[in-house]
Amino acid sequence: MLGWFKKKKLPKDADAVASQPVEEDVQVPETAEQEAAKSILHEDVGVLFKRLTKGLAQTRGNLVERVDELFLGKKSIDPELLDDLEEILITADLGVETTMDLVEDARAKVARNELADPQALKSVLKQRITDFLTSSDKPAELVMPDKGPFVIMVVGVNGVGKTTTIGKMAHKFVNAGQKVALVAGDTFRAAAVEQLKVWGQRINVPVIAQDTGADPASVIFDGMEYAVKRNFDVVIIDTAGRLHTKVNLMEELKKIKRVIAKKISNAPHEIMLVIDATTGQNGISQAREFSKTVDITGLTLTKLDGTAKGGIVVNICREFDIPIRFIGIGEQVDDLRDFDPQEFAEALFGGHESR
Ligand SMILES: Nc1nc2c(ncn2[C@@H]2O[C@H](COP(=O)(O)OP(=O)(O)O)[C@@H](O)[C@H]2O)c(=O)[nH]1
Ligand SMILES: [Mg+2]
Numbered sequence: 409m410l411g412w413f414k415k416k417k418l419p420k421d422a423d424a425v426a427s428q429p430v431e432e433d434v435q436v437p438e439t440a441e442q443e444a445a446k447s448i449l450h451e452d453v454g455v456l457f458k459r460l461t462k463g464l465a466q467t468r469g470n471l472v473e474r475v476d477e478l479f480l481g482k483k484s485i486d487p488e489l490l491d492d493l494e495e496i497l498i499t500a501d502l503g504v505e506t507t508m509d510l511v512e513d514a515r516a517k518v519a520r521n522e523l524a525d526p527q528a529l530k531s532v533l534k535q536r537i538t539d540f541l542t543s544s545d546k547p548a549e550l551v552m553p554d555k556g557p558f559v560i561m562v563v564g565v566n567g568v569g570k571t572t573t574i575g576k577m578a579h580k581f582v583n584a585g586q587k588v589a590l591v592a593g594d595t596f597r598a599a600a601v602e603q604l605k606v607w608g609q610r611i612n613v614p615v616i617a618q619d620t621g622a623d624p625a626s627v628i629f630d631g632m633e634y635a636v637k638r639n640f641d642v643v644i645i646d647t648a649g650r651l652h653t654k655v656n657l658m659e660e661l662k663k664i665k666r667v668i669a670k671k672i673s674n675a676p677h678e679i680m681l682v683i684d685a686t687t688g689q690n691g692i693s694q695a696r697e698f699s700k701t702v703d704i705t706g707l708t709l710t711k712l713d714g715t716a717k718g719g720i721v722v723n724i725c726r727e728f729d730i731p732i733r734f735i736g737i738g739e740q741v742d743d744l745r746d747f748d749p750q751e752f753a754e755a756l757f758g759g760h761e762s763r
Pocket of ligand 2: 570571572594600646
């Protein structure tokens with residue numbers, strides 16, 4: 409597994425921590441809880457790999473198993489087989505361009521007599537898909553600043569899994585011994601604040617919130633102040649996914665970013681876009697749209713457990729030079745996995761290496 413974040417270089421100023429007044433409503437993670445949660449870290453890597461493989465079952469069925477069926481018993485690669493392959497790749501949401509790239513490359517290799525049979529073609533497909541997945545040269549892990557809280561702003565359209573991802577991500581940080589606070593910046597949707605508070609209680613971290621309808625900029629300002637004063641290591645900010653118009657949403661995100669930067673000059677350190685994998689190509693349009701407004705530094709793809717459209721992961725890696733940090737493979741607290749391209753490819757293609 410990957411190391412999923414790089415720790416701060418400097419040790420925290422112990423005196424500063426000690427001198428901070430601790431208010432009664434501040435719930436800091438208890439050691440016993442942390443200890444219990446840490447055991448998850450020691451879970452057998454083989455077990456985790458099996459869960460990933462299980463989560464990707466539908467995508468595998470729609471992609472790799474259909475390719476296997478197509479190739480079964482065929483001795484040679486003819487034009488019709490390549491046409492059928494093209495259709496499979498498109499329906500598995502690899503996207504038109506990625507599909508064309510793969511199929512044209514296969515055609516060229518066949519023409520040069522470089523592919524003896526469909527099995528050789530399958531190996532090439534697997535290799536090229538793995539190459540797309542590993543193509544980003546940006547760091548896959550979250551890089552924390554040397555000083556001050558690490559601020560993560562989470563964006564994405566309604567229902568993609570932002571709040572759930574925040575809960576799961578916070579849990580990971582808590583397990584890694586970090587002091588985490590959540591900020592309920594989605595003041596637009598009625599249940600959003602409540603939902604984040606429930607996550608906060610579940611993983612025992614404070615949630616800075618105001619009522620529904622409050623100005624998100626004001627909540628976020630409070631949150632930043634709270635975290636800086638009390639020496640929090642990580643602040644994760646939830647944001648609204650839909651306002652009256654797209655323009656409104658994008659303007660609001662810019663404003664939120666400014667408010668954060670006012671408090672900590674180089675923050676947010678991470679702007680994470682959450683994409684629902686079940687929406688297939690729509691997710692690609694969302695990534696384009698959000699990238700126009702804010703500088704997206706990382707992606708999380710959710711709901712890979714409930715979709716046959718997992719090919720979108722390949723498409724995203726190929727199209728955007730934005731690292732995928734995490735993938736969501738379920739609704740539970742530990743269903744957020746570090747995205748390891750190699751492991752993903754193995755799980756997809758049914759490799760037997762248990763990493
Ligand atoms: N199966 C599955 N469901 C998920 C995953 N991530 C989020 N969800 C569900 O998607 C729904 C919307 O999530 P939510 O976090 O409220 O989305 P938000 O509107 O972007 O904040 C909830 O029912 C979540 O439990 C995932 O990885 N797998
Ligand atoms: Mg939400």
